[in-house]
Amino acid sequence: MRRALAGCLALSVAAPPLGVFLVLRRMSLMSDVLQHGVLPGIAVGAAVGGLSVWAMGAGGVLAGLAVALLAGWFARRTGMGEDSQLAGLYLVALAAGVALVSAQRGIDLTHLLFGSVLAVDNTALLAMAGAATLTLPVLAVIWRPMVLESLDPGFPSGPGGLWHGCFLALVVLCVVSGFEALGTLMSVGLMMLPAIAARHWSGSLAGQVSLAVALAIAASFLGLLISFNVEIPAGPAIVLTAGGFWVVSLLAGPREGLLRARARRS
Amino acid sequence: MGFVVTPKPIRLEHLTLRRGGRVLVRDLTGTFAPGSLTAVTGPNGAGKSTLLLTLSGALPGRIDRDPKTIALLPQEGRLDRSFPISCRDVVALGCTARVGLFRRIGPEQYAVADRALAAVGLGGLGARPIGALSAGQFQRVLFARTIVRDAPIILLDEPFSAVDAATEADLMAIIRGWHQQGRTVIAVLHDLDLIRAEFPNTLLLGAESCAWGATDDVLTGRAIRQARLRAAVPPPVHAIAVEEAA
Numbered sequence: 001m002r003r004a005l006a007g008c009l010a011l012s013v014a015a016p017p018l019g020v021f022l023v024l025r026r027m028s029l030m031s032d033v034l035q036h037g038v039l040p041g042i043a044v045g046a047a048v049g050g051l052s053v054w055a056m057g058a059g060g061v062l063a064g065l066a067v068a069l070l071a072g073w074f075a076r077r078t079g080m081g082e083d084s085q086l087a088g089l090y091l092v093a094l095a096a097g098v099a100l101v102s103a104q105r106g107i108d109l110t111h112l113l114f115g116s117v118l119a120v121d122n123t124a125l126l127a128m129a130g131a132a133t134l135t136l137p138v139l140a141v142i143w144r145p146m147v148l149e150s151l152d153p154g155f156p157s158g159p160g161g162l163w164h165g166c167f168l169a170l171v172v173l174c175v176v177s178g179f180e181a182l183g184t185l186m187s188v189g190l191m192m193l194p195a196i197a198a199r200h201w202s203g204s205l206a207g208q209v210s211l212a213v214a215l216a217i218a219a220s221f222l223g224l225l226i227s228f229n230v231e232i233p234a235g236p237a238i239v240l241t242a243g244g245f246w247v248v249s250l251l252a253g254p255r256e257g258l259l260r261a262r263a264r265r266s
Numbered sequence: 267m268g269f270v271v272t273p274k275p276i277r278l279e280h281l282t283l284r285r286g287g288r289v290l291v292r293d294l295t296g297t298f299a300p301g302s303l304t305a306v307t308g309p310n311g312a313g314k315s316t317l318l319l320t321l322s323g324a325l326p327g328r329i330d331r332d333p334k335t336i337a338l339l340p341q342e343g344r345l346d347r348s349f350p351i352s353c354r355d356v357v358a359l360g361c362t363a364r365v366g367l368f369r370r371i372g373p374e375q376y377a378v379a380d381r382a383l384a385a386v387g388l389g390g391l392g393a394r395p396i397g398a399l400s401a402g403q404f405q406r407v408l409f410a411r412t413i414v415r416d417a418p419i420i421l422l423d424e425p426f427s428a429v430d431a432a433t434e435a436d437l438m439a440i441i442r443g444w445h446q447q448g449r450t451v452i453a454v455l456h457d458l459d460l461i462r463a464e465f466p467n468t469l470l471l472g473a474e475s476c477a478w479g480a481t482d483d484v485l486t487g488r489a490i491r492q493a494r495l496r497a498a499v500p501p502p503v504h505a506i507a508v509e510e511a512a
Contacts, residue, residue, distance in 0.1 A: 152345045157362075
């Protein structure tokens with residue numbers, strides 16, 4: 001339990017800033033695709049290397065990167081909307097992943113999809129903390145090019161696509177590192193929901209990031225508490241808590257909040 | 267802005283511009299002389315933006331120029347105005363072209379940004395988020411950013427498309443200032459009266475033919491009518507070689 005909390009706290013610091021950028025760059029759907037796309041990789045990793053976090057994690061990272069690259073390539077080649085390519089990819093990846101995992105004995109599909117507090121052993125904790133430790137400095141370095149690129153894609157900001165590639169790699173890393181605790185179906189929840197909620201409170205990039213981290217930390221605490229007491233898996237518990245924060249923000253937030261909009265109209 | 271590095275000429279030799287697989291301009295040859303002030307005009311889809319993007323290096327193309335000396339002010343639709351950033355930060359980020367992507371942007375650079383904002387008439391509005399600006403104000407912010415970049419060659423892609431007459435007059439004064447400082451300025455414009463009044467040189471990109479030279483020679487009634495005709499495949503371009511009509 002303590003290990004799960006420590007791991008989730010590590011993720012709560014590293015993942016939400018990525019989520020803020022995903023929302024700003026209108027890539028929220030991509031986050032969904034990535035989280036589903038890693039599942040077949042995890043299954044293959046487990047088949048090849050057993051149930052070790054490293055094998056499954058490596059498989060997940062490779063699959064995630066492949067999906068990210070494929071989605072971009074499809075979009076550029078076909079000229080069709082990126083969202084339709086992404087939808088196709090994620091459905092196929094998810095189905096393939098579930099099929100592969102089900103075909104293996106020894107892996108509990110529910111744990112893999114939804115996470116389990118008890119599944120977080122020292123290796124899993126190391127993975128989560130390691131991902132966070134890698135993500136934060138790299139994000140700090142690519143921060144300014146990312147802002148430049150998001151604001152004005154034409155402004156010279158170094159080799160084209162480099163920062164985007166780094167950024168996607170970080171997203172994949174965070175998504176995969178959390179799969180033991182949160183499950184692959186939900187690990188993006190801690191990345192996205194706090195970021196989406198924070199938009200309703202703050203109009204500055206720094207403000208959104210800080211608030212998103214705070215909300216993620218709170219969701220981790222409360223969610224794990226709920227998961228432990230009510231006996232539902234950790235992933236849904238944490239994501240529901242984060243979702244609760246989001247609903248409150250959506251209703252009552254000073255920026256683009258629903259209740260404010262209604263009050264203004266009447 | 268003080269000392270300006272003298273711009274080099276930009277030579278186009280048999281340049282062909284493509285967009286989305288279609289050839290927009292075929293075999294364009296000519297030179298933008300150092301310090302020249304040129305308007306690029308023509309019907310929609312003629313390749314004006316494509317030319318500027320190719321000159322700045324955003325699109326690939328073999329042109330004899332150093333892209334690091336070129337600043338591009340993009341069409342206003344290309345920027346994400348909902349991004350949570352203040353005017354001051356947008357302008358200060360223009361320093362990265364000189365300071366580099368990773369060096370600190372400190373009080374010096376912010377002072378430069380503040381001066382640029384004052385120069386475009388947005389003196390007190392530095393802290394305002396760009397999402398809260400009108401179209402005219404946002405265009406001024408982009409001009410301020412271009413001032414900060416201090417480039418010898420400045421490209422402007424439809425700088426006046428969404429602004430009112432007062433803003434246009436203010437920004438045109440800044441363009442005149444750049445020209446007086448000896449920078450090469452190339453602007454995509456649709457307003458032929460403005461071009462005739464302010465721009466000594468014009469490059470007219472048309473579907474049937476192009477013309478490039480002194481504005482009075484290029485913007486004849488016949489040339490303008492011809493440029494409006496659309497052809498399925500653009501024929502080769504016969505460009506009049508340009509010398510600066512200062």
